[in-house]
Amino acid sequence: MRFVLAILAFAAAAVLVGIGIAQRTVFLEPDKVSLGAVVENQASYTVLTPEALAANPGKQTITVSGGGPVHLAYGRTEDVLSWIGEDPYVSVGYDGEAGELTSEVVVAQPVDDNTPGTPATDEPQADEESESAEAEPDPAASPVGSDLWLDEFTGDRTLTTTVDVPEGITVLVSSDGTAPAPGRIVVAWPLDNATPWAGPLIAGGALLFIVGIVLVISGVLAHRRSRGPRRNLPKGPKGKLMRAPRPPRSQRAALGSTGPSRSAGRAKRIALLPVLLVPAIALSACSSDYWPDLSSAPETTAPATPVETAAEGEADEAESTEPEAPAVVPAVTVPQMERIMRRVAVFTTEVDAAADAQQLAERFTGPAYEARKANYAIRKSLPDQASLPAIPAAPLTLTLPQQATGWPRTVLTIAKNNDDETVAPTALVLRQESPRENYKVLYATALVPDADVPEVAPASIGAPPINPEFKGLVMPTGQVAPAYADVLLKGDESEFAQFFDPEGDVIRQQLGVEGQKAIADDLPDTADVAFSNEPGDSPTVALATNDSGALVTVSITQTEKVTPNDGGTIGFKEGQPGAALSGFDEKSAKGVQRVIGIQLMFYVPAVGSEEQIRLLGWSESLIGASEVK
Known part of the structure; x- marks a missing residue:
């Protein structure tokens, strides 16, 4: 059995x-489902629309194949289309009924060949011009390295990457920006x-x-226990069977009685x-x-929302006919900003070492550009002159992007220098003028000691820009630069001094009335000095804070004119930055002048606040020197 x-x-x-x-x-x-598209058009760009990426749930594994370099980037749909601009591109979508990817050529401004009034004899000439244009196309801009992308990948001939993009994200596929985009695209989604x-x-x-x-x-x-034949054994007294005599132990050992042990070994x-x-x-x-998988059992069967509340919400939604407000979109995300700052930091280190002012314009503009450009010119004549502070890449202790409504876009960020704790954190304002331009450093200021930066909105929301004439602050942001320029020039006698908090404002000591007096005292009696301040040409950047105030970044230029008063001549001291920057090593009867560029970041409180305008960061550098004209 x-x-x-x-x-x-x-x-x-x-x-x-x-x-x-x-x-x-x-x-x-199968562990995945795949959809493919073959693009035969010669456009330089191919766009995978959000509908194509969301054809199936789950992460998207994208494989792109072509005959040369392959570049894949993804970003917000509006940003991708803004970057492409008026260039034609292939849009890859999804046909839900057919269950396949579709492709169509999108041209921003199609050319109408049947324009009324065009002579028939001109058509061949137009065709010849068109063929000539096709033979020698204008090089298209390459999307590689654009600050608009949330992420990007490059490969040779074939590129495969897995992404997990949410709704509203578009993928841009290209080659080198000039050659046609890769023609074979396969998108795969995982299956359970x-x-x-x-x-x-x-x-x-x-x-x-x-x-x-x-x-x-x-x-x-x-x-085994029950096997073997049964034999009739002789019976002993009282009819009991007699057992065979047991052999001696020595005989048993000689016989090698291993039967039971062998069966036990086999068992x-x-x-x-x-x-x-x-x-x-x-x-x-x-x-x-x-x-x-037993871990996905629901913890409770109670509804997340009371039935009455849910019903009221549905009724209100049904009765509401007003269109929903567009979602607030910040100019950049935190990972995107971190990547931008790494690029800016590496770029600045390389350009500072080479002192290349022409290349500097790729990542700097406005007051930040003028300060470094002047420093490069001084260092060429005075190699021992210190360079301006480096731009730290990380960590970013604050990232406040502008709520994106178009271009230009601005972002305020504060980066801490982990390599040297004695160096003050750097507050940077970066500006992007157009979709195809990268962010450039507009302002670079060092935070004052114990700077009390107010709370701001999270980077995922961003801050709205404030109009220079907005009246909801203790002072319109457009008036901050001229008002503070007057305070530096006149000190407490300025009519605007009451609006600015003097505590911790070290720049007043260096470039204000006290600093100006110190410069005048160092001059000989045969020379006079005159100071003048005026707002810089750079735009005022103002972003709202959580308490209805604003972070305001501006620039001021201070001109220092030294003229002889005895009919003699005067010039720059040899070996000084003024002489190195101006290249003027002679004496002049007209005098000489220096121009100081001042970058400032303030906190401006809201109307009704008892606080004063507070200085948060500043930097100053020599940006000009010449003979007085």
Whole structure:
């Protein structure tokens, strides 16, 4: 009977293990679904629309193939289309009914060949001009390295990458910006091909196999105990059977009585089979795809929203006919800004070392550009002159992008220098003039000691820009620069001094009335000095804070004119930055002048606040020197 049960156990084990293995082999469903498109148009750009990317749920694995370099970038749909501008491109969409990707050529301004009034004889000439234009196309801008992209990838001939883009994101595919974009695109999404019963089936089969082995072993042992013919043995007294005399121990050893021990050894070897087999079977089913997932059971069955509230919300939504306001979109995301800052930091280090003012214009503009450009000119004549502070890449302790409504766009960020704790954090204002231009540093200021930066909106929301004439602040932002320029020039006698907090304002000591007096005292009696301040030409950048105030960044230029008063001449001191920057090493009867560029960041409170305008950061540098004209 035990052998029969063992056979049944082996048969059941084979069936269960076979079904379990079949679920992971012959019956296994695909682990992904793919859609492909072949683009034969010669456009330089191909766009994967949000509809194409969301054709199936899950992460998107995109494979792009072409005959040359391959570039893939993704960003907000509005940003991608703004970057492309008026250039034609291929739009890859999704046809839900057919279940396939579609492609169409999009031209911003199609040319109408049938313009009324055009002579018929001009058509061949137009065709010749068109063919000539096609033969020598204007190079298109390359999207590689644009600050607009949330991320980008490059490859040679073939590129495969997996992304997980949310709604509203578009993928841009290109080659080098001049050659046609790669023509073969495949998008794949993962499928859930887990077989939760494969593991239990294989484990159950292994258990039955062990049961069968145990039945076989026990059957063999029972059979051995009961095997052998029964013989009629002589009976002893009272009819009892007489046992054969037991041989001596020495005779038993000589005979080699090993029968029982051999059967025990075979039984042990048989018992080792399931011990070795079960782990092998178990290892084949150790993946989570083999077992049921019991962790997704709901914690509670109570509704997340009370029934009455949900009904009222639905009624209000049904009655409302007003269009929804567009979602607020910041100019950049935090990861995007971190990548931009790494690029700016590396670029600045390289350009500062080369002192290349022409290349500097790729990433700097306005007062920040003027300061570094002048420093490069001074260092060429005075190699020992210190360069301006480097731009730290990370960490970013604050990122406040403008809420994007078009271009230009601005971002305020504060970067801390981890390499040198004695260096003050740097507050930077970066500006992007157009979609195809990268962000450039407009202002670069060092925070004052213990700067109390007010709370601002998270980077995921951004801050709205404030109009220079906005009346909701203690002073319109457009008046901050001229007002503070007057305070530097006149000190407490200025009519605007009451609006600015003097505590911690070290720039007043250096470039204000005290600093101007110190410069005048150092001059000989035969020379006079005159100072004048005026707002810089750079735009005022003002972003709102959480308390209805504003972070305002401006620039001021201070001109220092030194003229002789005895009819003599005067000039720059030899070996000084003024002489190196101006290149004027002679004496002049008209006098000489220096121009100081001052970059400032303020906190301007809201109307009704008892606070004063507070200086948060500043920097000053020599940006001009010449003979007085």
